[in-house]
Amino acid sequence: MSESTEPPTAPMKGACLCSGVQFSLDGAPENVFICYCTHCSKNAGGEGQISAKFRRQQVHVECGEQLLSVWTLTDTLSGSEKEKVFCSRCGCTLWTVPMKHGGTHLIVRTSLVEDGLTRLPYRMEFFSSQKTNVAASAVKSFDTMPGY
């Protein structure tokens, strides 16, 4: 059995930063995870990146197809290429396509989906040895970003 979440009642909608690319997702992902690998960390601008694994036919680009650009990562740990698909206008990564299984799945950034971080909570973490484990008690917390 896979770790599927409950299927949502309506397709979920998502967009890049500039909303030039808009997409919808049919049904539940096969998995939702946070990954701390070097690629994900660099791309997320933090220690990890949260993504949901969908079959290609579950992901529909509603508009902005012409804005989609692809960067192919070859220095992967699996040895198989991975396509990073991003918006050429705002630079936002939309999903990656691991070629290990012939490109059948899209690994979609859940933060791009409306309420995605709560509707698609992650259930697994990968490369957990690369977590920074900064002590929460050492972090001063603000509701907004003061002074910037």
Ligand SMILES: [Zn+2]
């Ligand atoms: Zn964009």
Ligand SMILES: [Zn+2]
């Ligand atoms: Zn990763």
